[in-house]
Amino acid sequence: DVGWIANVAHFFETALSPSGVLYWVGTFVLVMIFTFFYTMVVFSQQNLAENLQRQGGFIPGIRPGRPTQEYITRVLVRITWGGAIFLGIVAVIPYFATALTNVQALRISAAGLLIVVGVVIDTMRQVEAQMNMRNYEGFIT
Numbered sequence: 001d002v003g004w005i006a007n008v009a010h011f012f013e014t015a016l017s018p019s020g021v022l023y024w025v026g027t028f029v030l031v032m033i034f035t036f037f038y039t040m041v042v043f044s045q046q047n048l049a050e051n052l053q054r055q056g057g058f059i060p061g062i063r064p065g066r067p068t069q070e071y072i073t074r075v076l077v078r079i080t081w082g083g084a085i086f087l088g089i090v091a092v093i094p095y096f097a098t099a100l101t102n103v104q105a106l107r108i109s110a111a112g113l114l115i116v117v118g119v120v121i122d123t124m125r126q127v128e129a130q131m132n133m134r135n136y137e138g139f140i141t
Contacts, residue, residue: 024095028088037085039076048072090117 014021049069058064062071090113 031091032084
């Protein structure tokens with residue numbers, strides 16, 4: 001008898017449907033986890049403390065070497081918390097927009113929204129760089 005398999009499959013189908021709360025909570029948590037994972041992988045490969053020491057730089061009040069690395073990691077984690085929460089909120093905005101307005105036309109995917117935000121930020125940086133290159137006053141700062 002495979003009726004229990006059908007029951008388990010039906011449970012997961014309803015619990016993890018894109019219109020369910022569990023789906024969006026999972027999306028929020030996974031976006032936060034992968035934000036931390038990506039940030040730690042990228043910044044751990046750069047050996048910031050060693051490069052800073054080699055170039056004669058230092059952080060005032062922090063000893064060179066391992067204490068500098070620990071300080072940089074601690075600051076990076078604090079900054080990443082803010083970024084991860086922001087990205088998580090951006091990822092679940094479509095759920096709340098659909099739930100509050102009950103308009104299915106607002107169904108833009110979370111990934112699509114993140115891509116749009118990334119493109120807008122990149123475009124702003126490129127425009128700012130062009131304006132700085134031509135000695136204009138920037139509109140971001």
